[in-house]
Amino acid sequence: MKDRNHLSRVNVSHSATIIENGLIDIPMLQLLQADGTPHKDATLPDIDKETALKMYNTMQYVRVLDERMIAAQRQGRISFYLACTGEEASTVGSAAALQDVDMIMSQYREQGTLAYRGYTTEQFMNQMFSNEKEPNKGRQMPIHYGAKELNFMTISSPLGTQIPQASGYAYGQKMAGQEAITICYFGEGAASEGDFHAGLNMAAVLNCPVIFFCRNNGYAISTPAEEQFAGDGIASRGLGYGIKTIRVDGNDIMAVYAATQQARKIALAENCPVLIEAMTYRLAAHSTSDDPTGYRSKDEEEKWREKDPIRRFASWLQQQGWLDEAADQAHVEQTRQEVLTELKRVEKVPVCVIDEIIEDVYDTPPWHLQEQLRELKAHISKYPDAYPKTSGRINNG
Template sequence: MQRATIRIARTASRTLRASYQTSAPENLTQSRHGNLPGSSQSPITTQLHFFNSVLEETRIPTFRVLDSGGKVIEGAHLPELDRDFARRIYETMLMLPSLDNVLYNSQRQGKISFYMTSYGEEASVVGSAAALEPEDEVLGQYREMGVLVWRGFGLDNLMAQCFGNELDEATKGRQMPVHFGSTDLHFHTISSPLATQIPQAAGVAYALKRDPNRRGKNCTICYFGEGAASEGDFHAGLSMASVLGGPLIFFCRNNGFAISTPSSEQYAGDGIAARGPGYGLDTIRVDGNDTLAVYAAVKEARRRAIEGNKAVLVEAMSYRVGHHSTSDDSFAYRAKQEVEDWKKIDNPHHRLRKFLESKGWWTAEDEDVVRAQQKKAVFAAFQKAEKLKKPALDNLFNDVYDKLPWNLIEQKNELKRLLAKYGDDWEPWKSEREKFKDSGRNL
């Protein structure tokens, strides 16, 4: 009797498991038994069914326009762009390796303290920047220098921030290199702590929603890596944006690594795009090495964000070719051959260049001329920046308060006293003082 009971129980268990391990029953999304009361209005079902993907029995697809050889994929629709616009996109992408090469080596020579390259992610950054309007608000992480290049920030300004010299109008020498900012270009100053810009972007988008002069005209875009999506600020930001509303594009650069941690060890789900529907966001995954696909995806994301006054999530799948930063040696956790293979198999520059050549919009001669011009311009800006002095010393106390509080007044007076006592006589202070504009005498 006991054995028969066990057999019946096992049979029932297998039947039950089979009922919810199969694909989603057709009536799961139908209101055969009515809907749950309340705001969700979820259809009621009698099927015990678990799911672990936003798309049953498949993974989220990746939108692509060009194959790795720069040919338009069968069935793909090219976004609208003319010769000059397409060339400008490519030339901006070409500028980034020139900048990365000079500034990375500058750090190795001890001329700047820190640097992070954009190697391998140029298509994601520039392609998305090209789809925006100049007045759209940008909150970056630290590989979005291409957005500023696209908007005309200028090589002198880029170098000034990295060197922290007297021309650094944005951060006045008080920030680490590549922590850019520009009020004129609507580029919010980058902060080092990971993912802080995500909830901030939700606030910026909400402000646009409430501003009658900008409502329906502009949006906010927030860049971050897939590693930043593991921070609590990611969930807080998406939750805020989904509830408060406001035109916002969350742009995730999924480059495969959070410093040394591969994406396979960061999450068990289907990437970052799988999280969007959980917050009620329109979501798309795009090939981050396909400039035209990124451009088309962000263009549509911007339209949806502005017209719907809501947030949209874009996950750009790419590969970080460079080290995480000058503080990192990526070959300690990945094979050098893997990086070389990515450069050859899926190079964003090669892909767009081949497309332009097929249209008759670019030639080998153009490539040589533009590269030479950009290299010369970057080196000239570098030579100028390294000779300039640091901003005036009184910038230590400026730009936070309209009126200095008593404690900063005390500190400022103390610095004045010490400079008067040691600044001209003690060699360590004297030599250090000369590095600043006006040699600190403006105090």
């Protein structure tokens, strides 16, 4: 992997192969070429028009959401945002291959999985604006989504913590006799955390029905893959722990869908973990706090734009006669208006009353938290111009 193009040493395969014995070069499953035409002799997964269009529309929705929320952050309307531009096929394709009973444990770039399961624009906005309608009462920073009703575990900021948690949750599913698995998303940078190794070893030893889904997008913030590790990506690590492993073209949604379908089938039938390494690229900055021009070139980005996952899938859909270009553009514009309308509406929703900041942990908040709350109220009252007007929802009773 000693190349800025982290696919440089990857061989393309047209069938999903579960690798149980070590290989020098691990093949990559790819079904659709960059122009949307299937590879010769490639076997595409059985997929109906309704599912295919839902996958495509979800990818379009997420890209529009990313565009609008990055703009909102630049305008000072929200404090932070993480886009998944260029990686939509990895998150949406894998989500489409799951069942609703399956638990999703996310890193922070998987808004596509939530959108596919039905998380609404209003819910996205409530979370990012940290208002009183957000289930976590605004205690999480933006993009830390959670939806119990959708089996989507709330995102946590520390990197990699969800990996051993996923192993434990999947072990619980097995012990309870559930016909369900857990999928755990993370980037190749998170695979450098100790939690990655602990989580994979735990899952392998205890035979946990969990899919470890690595989005290898080439960079851990500003650190390129070749400076993170010397081995053959993340797939080789799965082999080291005795885990069945698939490497897939993360910009080919059909390949991701097929690989995840197979991984789920195996994880459930054999009560074992499966590792999927999706080779993709982060076209956007790491976050709105990042400037990628400091560590990568425009030429590199443009080469990957030619492999755009949305354009690739759109071409395939058009070849099937399932997508009309004019209707598609109209739908994108409608989505853009929906996101913008909800953004304008939800940003006016007030935040929680400040007293709630010390609730929901203790039956009765202890004296030291009550004292800190009084000091906080006094501070805000003394310097009202230094805080947003919504911070003025103070109960002085």
